[in-house]
Amino acid sequence: MPEPNSEWTDYRMDQAIGQLLRAGVILSVAVVTIGAVLYLIHHGGERPDYSVFRSVPVDLRSVTGIVQGALEPRPPHIIQLGLLLLIATPVARVAFSVFAFAAERDWTYVAITVIVLVILVVSIVAHAGAA
Amino acid sequence: MNVAEFSAAVFLISAAAGFLGALTGLGGGVVITPVLTLLFHVDIRYAIGATLVSVIATSSGAAAAFVREGFSNVRIGMFLEIATASGAVIGALLTSVIPTSSLGMIFGAMLLYSAYLTGRTHQDGASREQRPGPLAVRLKMNSTYPGPAGPVAYAVRGVKSGFGLMFVAGTVSGLLGIGSGALKVIAMDRVMRIPFKVSTTTSNFMIGVTAAASAGFYLSRGYIDPGLAMPVMLGVLAGSLAGARILVGAKTRALRLVFAAVVGVLAIEMIYNAFAGRI
Numbered sequence: 001m002p003e004p005n006s007e008w009t010d011y012r013m014d015q016a017i018g019q020l021l022r023a024g025v026i027l028s029v030a031v032v033t034i035g036a037v038l039y040l041i042h043h044g045g046e047r048p049d050y051s052v053f054r055s056v057p058v059d060l061r062s063v064t065g066i067v068q069g070a071l072e073p074r075p076p077h078i079i080q081l082g083l084l085l086l087i088a089t090p091v092a093r094v095a096f097s098v099f100a101f102a103a104e105r106d107w108t109y110v111a112i113t114v115i116v117l118v119i120l121v122v123s124i125v126a127h128a129g130a131a
Numbered sequence: 132m133n134v135a136e137f138s139a140a141v142f143l144i145s146a147a148a149g150f151l152g153a154l155t156g157l158g159g160g161v162v163i164t165p166v167l168t169l170l171f172h173v174d175i176r177y178a179i180g181a182t183l184v185s186v187i188a189t190s191s192g193a194a195a196a197f198v199r200e201g202f203s204n205v206r207i208g209m210f211l212e213i214a215t216a217s218g219a220v221i222g223a224l225l226t227s228v229i230p231t232s233s234l235g236m237i238f239g240a241m242l243l244y245s246a247y248l249t250g251r252t253h254q255d256g257a258s259r260e261q262r263p264g265p266l267a268v269r270l271k272m273n274s275t276y277p278g279p280a281g282p283v284a285y286a287v288r289g290v291k292s293g294f295g296l297m298f299v300a301g302t303v304s305g306l307l308g309i310g311s312g313a314l315k316v317i318a319m320d321r322v323m324r325i326p327f328k329v330s331t332t333t334s335n336f337m338i339g340v341t342a343a344a345s346a347g348f349y350l351s352r353g354y355i356d357p358g359l360a361m362p363v364m365l366g367v368l369a370g371s372l373a374g375a376r377i378l379v380g381a382k383t384r385a386l387r388l389v390f391a392a393v394v395g396v397l398a399i400e401m402i403y404n405a406f407a408g409r410i
Binding site for chain 2: 010011013014015017018019021022024025028029032033035036039040043044045046047048050051052053054055056057060061062076077079080083084086087088089090091093094097106108109112113115116119120123124125126127
């Protein structure tokens with residue numbers, strides 16, 4: 001077992017990060033699977049066409065549109081919600097790391113982690129945040 | 132082919148790619164996009180959108196195990212993620228200005244390089260003794276990983292060059308919707324002299340964040356189609372989890388060569404089709 005010094009908190013952080021990632025993936029897969037079943041029931045007989053890029057409908061391209069559609073509930077939006085949860089998983093891991101490094105009083109790494117978090121949040125919110 | 136049959140076919144192909152990708156350490160993402168574009172005639176932008184999502188799934192799924200076992204170095208990963216995440220943002224922005232035929236060519240070149248890396252035998256530098264670089268000491272990167280006879284200590288150097296290479300890896304990832312694990316491992320294993328097992332697991336740990344950095348752009352541009360991303364993501368994840376399970380103790384030499392050959396063929400097809408204007 002690790003000794004009760006700073007490594008012990010590192011060890012604990014590793015365990016918590018592992019569990020967080022696992023939970024995120026499981027939740028996402030569950031939501032995508034529910035959406036997939038409904039999607040195949042309702043759209044299974046249609047013909048897929050991805051050969052020409054048209055970009056997906058606007059309401060599948062923003063967080064608000066996806067959440068609203070998923071609540072109706074519309075199968076493609078439920079799948080997309082699951083994918084959003086998946087995208088959010090690494091972001092949640094980074095956000096958690098900020099607090100974990102702060103608990104270790106490792107301010108250098110608090111700063112490093114905040115920079116990564118800002119890049120992620122700005123990039124995601126700037127593009128997909130608003131409708 | 133209707134939606135149900137299409138989904139089933141894409142799921143199976145993705146599962147096979149994820150399985151082989153996990154066994155060979157190349158990751159499944161790099162072969163999904165060429166298979167979708169060449170075999171299923173999917174537009175490359177939909178293909179990279181679906182692949183990017185699957186990359187986040189496999190990275191997070193596998194990282195969960197590696198981090199808890201103590202192989203991944205969270206500090207090295209965090210620091211280098213500044214480079215990969217900002218590179219990925221730029222790479223994603225580039226996808227909207229670069230013509231799809233050029234994307235296809237860049238993708239083909241990346242595949243050729245991956246095939247070469249997969250086919251080559253890796254020389255393990257486990258015994259290399261070295262003094263850590265000053266920046267590595269300041270950033271507390273030197274650490275240990277679990278070996279057969281207790282923790283094995285390692286030192287890190289070349290932090291600045293590694294950081295630069297990680298920016299390139301991030302850009303490639305954002306541009307092509309892949310994890311670019313191959314480039315990440317080069318940066319850590321070759322340049323920063325981090326033990327191979329730590330390099331690969333830390334690279335895997337970083338891939339999720341790198342991919343998430345370009346995901347917002349892909350989503351808002353309409354690259355992520357739920358009908359296509361669903362079978363790709365579920366398939367790659369199922370395949371890679373199965374592959375990771377039997378990876379321990381598996382003889383992968385022959386498999387690596389076969390996979391390298393497959394990737395090489397896909398690379399040539401991809402480049403040919405891009406030149407012919409079919410991508």
